[in-house]
Amino acid sequence: MTITFQILTALAFLLSCRVYLVLPTSCHPKPPRRYSNKCSLAIFLGSGGHTSEALMLTSALDLTRYAPRTYIISEGDTLSAKKAIAFEIHLQAAEPTPQDYRILRIPRARRVHQSLLTVPPTFMHSLLACIHLVTISPLLGRGTIGAPFVDLLILNGPGTCVTLCAAIVLNKLIGLPSPKMIYVESFARVESLSLTGRILRHVVDRFIVQWPGLLSADGREECYGCLV
């Protein structure tokens, strides 16, 4: 009995060390200069205002560099899919380049008005789909072990992007290559972080807010004013 307890304690200790090691620190060491001039990008489109802000942020980037692009939407959110396609068509019109994007759908972590009692199975379903996307398909697909599903993931809420991050953290825990995560809190958040923001602020590599009132003492947040 005591041996089992000791083994469990040791395992728990090792796991917390591992979690501590994979979580980003608040300082940003200078990353190595990139050997490739391309960076694959995924953008989570969270519907409505979240989608508009995410596409504004994407439009700020040099998209000849950030390619191919993956738009991740919640199942059933056809409007965000349409907006992503319109965004890519607009890019084409401005500068014709080979079309280099895909749209992926993941199940929602919680449907609107869903009772809290039925959330755990819905959440697990969403998480499994994200694990498949983040961990399993890169291993099966390309045959090149060492490439994450994308190099960079941009997130700005709401709920379902938490399961996506959870899948990436699990991926990190087992030591597989994982995307960098940049979270941008919505412009609508002036005095308090969203629930998604509060969950993700310790997990993502960069946590950006758009109003200085959201900066906290521990220095996790960065603020550069309105980005959208």
Added chain:
Amino acid sequence: MLVFVTVGSTKFDSLVQAAISELVIAALRNKGYTQVILQRGNSDLTTDGGGFGQDPLTIRKDGMEVETWKFKPSIQNDIERADLVISHAGSGTILDVLRSGKPLIVVPNPTLLDNHQEELASELSNLGHLRATSTHDLAETIASFDPGTLIPFPPFDGSKFRRLVDEEMGFI
């Protein structure tokens, strides 16, 4: 002169009803406005909980021409045409109107549970980019509102986010 009133896709009965109330129409007429376009989303136009059936529908109210829509495929055109926009506090609509350089009066919906929308409206109001008010004070706000005193909202600037991402990914 044209006023565009919008509640997005939300249900905000008290704003659409206030917008066509006698007091507000009189305040608008006094300021020289002659036409209202009202996009009401899921809100009810009448106090007995209904629309007027047709969509779009043009009515005349106290000498003002009021064109009501449930939804419009795009409201950007109406924002561009308007001389004044009165809107709910949705952040997307607020940004669209401010970036179009149109005078904006924002009415946050007090019935929303997690009302962080009100924070955004009052912060932008404090910074002088728009006027925030309530349905109750709408007529008074219109009467005292001088669009000339508003401070223009800065245009979209992608350079900060671009630099941040390039730095994080090792391009800088």
